[in-house]
């Protein structure tokens with residue numbers, strides 16, 4: 001069982017920055033995310049795209065912003081439960097909370113911040129009749145751990161950034177990589193498209209276009225896929241089939257937690273602290289709604305900051321919090337580090 005002060009559901013930019021603001025208030029955090037890596041939409045959907053509206057960064061790559069947020073919160077030693085979806089929320093008799101994941105991991109916390117963005121990302125699945133029979137038996141919709149594919153024969157299907165990027169990456173790991181797309185054109189970053197072309201020319205990626213995977217075969221575990229290349233149908237032996245056709249977000253089980261929901265988002269008290277209709281449960285970032293809501297990263301950062309003040313008051317009833325600037329107070333990490341501005345000295349000048 002994992003015990004913490006503030007349990008954050010969602011490791012997108014909002015959830016990550018909440019760890020920093022909580023840390024300043026000596027609140028310990030643990031984050032759950034359904035994805036295998038932190039970063040939310042930024043890491044999963046557009047890691048190589050530049051963002052132009054983060055204060056202080058004229059331009060920053062989404063992936064770089066996630067790396068910087070991770071660096072910024074490292075000192076507060078957050079715990080992570082990754083690749084697990086929060087499915088159950090229980091308010092306990094003593095006013096604390098229990099959150100259980102789809103893998104059965106139990107988390108206990110004094111407060112819960114839902115920073116679930118647009119929800120969990122559900123993979124778009126290809127329309128192959130028996131695909132469900134091979135899920136986790138050779139069909140993988142995410143590359144959670146590239147090492148899983150070491151020295152294996154893999155087939156990736158898709159025509160976007162994920163299909164291109166994982167084909168490139170896994171060409172160094174797997175025994176063979178075949179990339180199948182229903183068109184000859186790919187839609188992705190120019191350098192990725194060019195790199196795949198280069199690897200294809202060097203015989204390191206086997207490219208089959210225009211073609212579709214129409215069937216899966218194997219006894220228990222996948223052993224072959226059936227390819228339709230402009231009417232020519234044949235089987236291709238493989239150990240894994242990885243269809244990367246994009247992701248659709250779903251609020252999922254969160255919608256059944258008794259929270260007030262409006263248009264697929266959680267209604268919060270934005271005049272005060274982004275608390276939901278369940279006292280002690282907050283919703284911040286893209287997942288919430290209130291009059292004038294904007295789904296922007298910087299709005300999520302602001303909401304996380306105010307939410308942490310409220311959690312502090314909840315955890316320290318009666319104690320008055322006095323706002324301190326980090327330039328003045330410095331930052332004391334839970335890991336024993338201290339960051340501070342150079343102190344002023346009193347020194348005579350001759």
Ligand SMILES: Cc1cc2nc3c(=O)[nH]c(=O)nc-3n(C[C@H](O)[C@H](O)[C@H](O)COP(=O)(O)OP(=O)(O)OC[C@H]3O[C@@H](n4cnc5c(N)ncnc54)[C@H](O)[C@@H]3O)c2cc1C
Nearest residue numbers: 010012013014033034040041085086116117119285286297
């Ligand atoms: C292509 C694109 C470009 C964008 N460009 C910009 C831009 O230029 N500027 C800008 O400000 N915004 C931009 N945005 C929007 C921005 O990405 C979002 O506002 C931001 O990601 C919201 O952050 P978040 O942390 O609230 O949620 P998310 O980033 O969505 O993260 C939520 C996380 O919660 C997890 N989660 C959800 N439910 C559960 C559950 N039950 N259990 C466990 N985990 C769960 C998800 O897996 C996800 O990782 C863009 C979005 C897209 C798609």
